[in-house]
Amino acid sequence: MKTAALCLAMGAALLSGTAAADGFWPKKDGVAGSTHDLLKADQAFQLVAAEREGNTLKVSWEIAPGYYLYRKRIAFQALAPEGARLDAPELPRGEPIEDEHEGKTEIYRGSLKADLRWPRGAAAPQRLRVSYQGCAEAGVCYPPQTRTIDVIDLTH
Amino acid sequence: MRSIILIVVACIIAAAAGYGFYRYAHEGTVAAEPLPAGLQLSGLDGKPHGFEEWRGKLVLVNFWATWCTPCLHEIPELVKLQKQYAARGLQIVGPAVDDPDAVRSMLGPLGINYPVLSGTPDSMIDIMEKLGNGPGGLPFSILISPDGLILDRQLGEFTPAQLIKLIESHLPPATAQ
Structure with missing residues (x-):
């Protein structure tokens, strides 16, 4: 045995x-x-849609748990039609953090919606270039992301 | 009944010992693999550089960026280690996923004492993916042997103790001065 x-x-x-x-x-x-x-990055920061509702474009993200986007690193540019322009974006207030190198800054977690408007008389943007940058709470940051997205018109 | 208990206990102890021995023997390492051929990086002056330039040295390649807080937190330790281990054959190289001007503006404040390269996010993500960084995040480091084998890789910041352990385990022992 x-x-x-x-x-x-x-x-x-x-x-x-x-x-x-x-x-x-x-x-x-x-x-x-x-x-x-x-x-x-595309799974952590899902750029869901850019939708037109009346005179507003709403761009939305779903940010995975454990990840965040920097408010100050979100930017938009109108690509089409020719001559389309955007006013300064209206971003919701973010969660304030004290970053070792960035100082006081704001971040977003979870769902995020940005409102965009365009100057009176200018054409409504139909295609956007969207830039954003974020990190994982695990201590890893992702390079700035730039995506082109077509606007879905929900007005009609 | 006692015999069965004896057998079960002996198996558990032996299994734990076998696993423990394996982990002890391989702690801090991944199987060495050849560096992918033809990887080309750019210097801050735009000139091309390849990892083979540092053949014969233990090379720690640390991908970083000026917009990456964990990267900036890790760099002072790398600066210290470059100074401490240069004579024993360590060469740190810092490719930045960034604009050359942004990188230049940080070299002085960070006191970087090793070669720094730079590249666009797209080109650097491609290179990092070939080096085993699937998610494409920063900081990302690989340790390359003097004969061009990838000895280890790390996504995320090293602690100072991890870095020293890793470097010491791959450098020849220090000789008395």
Whole structure:
């Protein structure tokens, strides 16, 4: 019986070591190992839509839990039709934070909607260039993202 | 009955020991793999640079940006380590996902004492993806052996203790002066 126990124990040790080597156990990604499940920028900061309702364009994001966007790094540009322009965007008040390098700044988590208007007499924008930048709370920041998005007209 | 308990306990202890030994033996490492060929970065003057320039040294490549707070927090430690380990063969290289002018303006305040490169987000995300950074975030570091193998990679900031442990484990032992 003792021999059987010894054989089984040796087998368990071998299996366990092999499982670790083959990645059966949670693997580290480098020495700190806390950031290997991070999302790509498009999953972390989903630019959902740009919709026209009357004289307002509403641009919306869904920000994944554990991620945030910087208020001051959100920007818009009208690309079409030719000559289309935008007034300064109306962004909601963000969550104030004290950033080690940025100082006092504001961030957004969860759902975000920005209201955009255009100058009187100018054409309503139909295509936008949207820029934004954010980070994960895990201590990783994403490069500035720039996307082109067509406006969906909900007016009619 | 006692024999069965003995067998179960022996198996649990042995399995834990096997796993523990594996983790102890491989702590802080990933399997070395060759550096992808043809990766080209730009200097702040626009001149092309390749990682092979630093062959023969242990190279820590730290991707960073001026808009990345965790990156800026990590850099003073890298500056310290470059000074401390240069004579033993460590070379830190800092490609920035940023505009060259923005990078230049931070070199003095950060006291960076190692080569800094720069590139557009698109080109740098492509390079980082080839180096194993799927999410494309910063800071991102890879450790390259003197013969061009990727020894380790890290997405996110290192702690000072992690950096020292990593570097010491891949440099030849210090010789008495």
